[in-house]
Amino acid sequence: MPDMKHIRISSEKGIEIIEAKTLPLLKPLQQSDKCAYRRFSDPKIAIVQLQKTLAKPVVAVSPKGEPLRGEVFIMGLRHTVDWLEFSGLTDEQVEIVQTELKLTHSSVV
Numbered sequence: 001m002p003d004m005k006h007i008r009i010s011s012e013k014g015i016e017i018i019e020a021k022t023l024p025l026l027k028p029l030q031q032s033d034k035c036a037y038r039r040f041s042d043p044k045i046a047i048v049q050l051q052k053t054l055a056k057p058v059v060a061v062s063p064k065g066e067p068l069r070g071e072v073f074i075m076g077l078r079h080t081v082d083w084l085e086f087s088g089l090t091d092e093q094v095e096i097v098q099t100e101l102k103l104t105h106s107s108v109v
Helices: 091-100
Strands: 002-010 014-020 036-037 047-050 059-062 067-069 070-077 086-088
Touching: 002 059, 002 091, 047 067, 047 091
Parallel strands: none
Antiparallel strands: 002 014, 002 070, 036 047, 047 070, 059 067, 070 086
16 A cells, blocks of 8 residues: 555644654544545645644644644545545645645744
8 A cells, every 4th residue: 555645734843744654643534533625726625633642832824724733633534425534645645735724833844
């Protein structure tokens, strides 16, 4: 199985593009801590913020101007028979995120 890309943003490391055989173990989309999609020019990009880190400082701002706090994951979305599920990001989606996401001063660049 080829490596899948996702992005992790944190105040400690800034933006990290991660390639791995599997995606991070997150709750399914419909049960996810705080998940938003349709924020980027490509609607198949999801932003996931872990509930336990929502009280932490803002690390980035979404293209729609929403503050993103704590540890943030950005993943792709794919349609299944019944729902959407997380998937890896394409190279084009990674470029979109890097162009459209705004890191805050508290994030490492």
